Amino acid sequence: MSWSLKIFNKFPINLSSSIHARAFNSKAIGILGVPFDKGAGTRGTDKGPNALREAGLIDEIKHISSNIDVKDYGDVHYELMNTNGRKIHNLNDLSDVAACNKALADQVEKIIKDNRMPITLGGCHSIAIGSISGVLRTTTPDNLCILWVDAHLDLNTNTTSPTGNMHGMPASLLVKELRSNWPTIPELEWCKADLSLRNFCWIGLRSIDYYERIMMEQYGIKYFDMRDIDRMGIDKVTNAALKAINPNGDRQLHVSFDIDSLDPLFANSTGTPAGAGLTLRECLFLMEEVHRSGTLSSMDLVEVNPLVGDVRDVTNTLNSAKAIVCAAIGSNRSGNSS
Ligand SMILES: NC(=[NH2+])NCCC[C@H](N)C(=O)O
Ligand SMILES: [Mn+2]
Ligand SMILES: [Mn+2]
Numbered sequence: 001m002s003w004s005l006k007i008f009n010k011f012p013i014n015l016s017s018s019i020h021a022r023a024f025n026s027k028a029i030g031i032l033g034v035p036f037d038k039g040a041g042t043r044g045t046d047k048g049p050n051a052l053r054e055a056g057l058i059d060e061i062k063h064i065s066s067n068i069d070v071k072d073y074g075d076v077h078y079e080l081m082n083t084n085g086r087k088i089h090n091l092n093d094l095s096d097v098a099a100c101n102k103a104l105a106d107q108v109e110k111i112i113k114d115n116r117m118p119i120t121l122g123g124c125h126s127i128a129i130g131s132i133s134g135v136l137r138t139t140t141p142d143n144l145c146i147l148w149v150d151a152h153l154d155l156n157t158n159t160t161s162p163t164g165n166m167h168g169m170p171a172s173l174l175v176k177e178l179r180s181n182w183p184t185i186p187e188l189e190w191c192k193a194d195l196s197l198r199n200f201c202w203i204g205l206r207s208i209d210y211y212e213r214i215m216m217e218q219y220g221i222k223y224f225d226m227r228d229i230d231r232m233g234i235d236k237v238t239n240a241a242l243k244a245i246n247p248n249g250d251r252q253l254h255v256s257f258d259i260d261s262l263d264p265l266f267a268n269s270t271g272t273p274a275g276a277g278l279t280l281r282e283c284l285f286l287m288e289e290v291h292r293s294g295t296l297s298s299m300d301l302v303e304v305n306p307l308v309g310d311v312r313d314v315t316n317t318l319n320s321a322k323a324i325v326c327a328a329i330g331s332n333r334s335g336n337s338s
Contacts, residue, residue, distance in 0.1 A: 030116035033075040036100045038093035039126025039167035042271030044307030049121040051306040055318040064331045065338045078103035092164045098187035101130030108134025122302030128170040128256045145199045145245035150258035151274035153212045157181045160211035201241045204261035207274040234282040238289045252297035269309045269317035287327035
């Protein structure tokens, strides 16, 4: 099939060739919890990592296949600054966000140096700052591409953010194009991430702030929002997204997965839910394809908030989150034979 995205008036991609699998997928996994919620306006994502463990995540990973080797590194430790919501430069709890992410970057780097694929369990989405910074210490910005699965763009800067919540800003702290839009922030001096927006693609967008929309147009950001998914279907979207950021299949892939990309039917226990989202089936397909691409090198699963909703909501959200992580590392709805 030769079919080009041009017909949708987006960036041109030729879908005729399949993604070249590269043997990056690691059978050795390192799980890291980040019980941190201060980048969000709603409390409770700090309970995410333990809720996932108590729901049996580690055992479910072990059961995917006999050659998966998973190690739980426990939780990131950092010194709480206890600045009680103090706002600097319109950044809520900046000192805590900075301190937690600095410790997280060190830990992610260590897991990679242990030859394991880090899977970081949030926590709010601000933790992508530390997680991706850690990955970038082990590779070059050119060699890393990012799939951001989210209802939100999370590309605000301190001046564009309507809330001051740093979980709405991680992507913008990681890209060089927006560097000059940020003031000098001593607490974040260690964050030297130098990715290009061209190496990012978003999937699942449906809640975009005014200035974020302007930036999307100004920088020609690559994305497939819910409208694109409605038009094209998740199969074409997934493969076009992977091609867009990794045309030759020779880059390593980081997936930053925000559970609020899912429709609240499947993941209501999250602080900033947005209706009319991805189904669990679409997410499983997406992550199965990510696995099949052979390029996945690291992943975040963020914004699970067990304090939101009733018991049923929490159970559904945890089940969705576990299934998404497992699909990313090889659990297959068509069955696993090893
Ligand atoms: N990771 C998230 N859930 N982000 C939600 C961000 C919401 C909004 N755009 C903000 O900047 O506050
Ligand atoms: Mn989100
Ligand atoms: Mn997010």
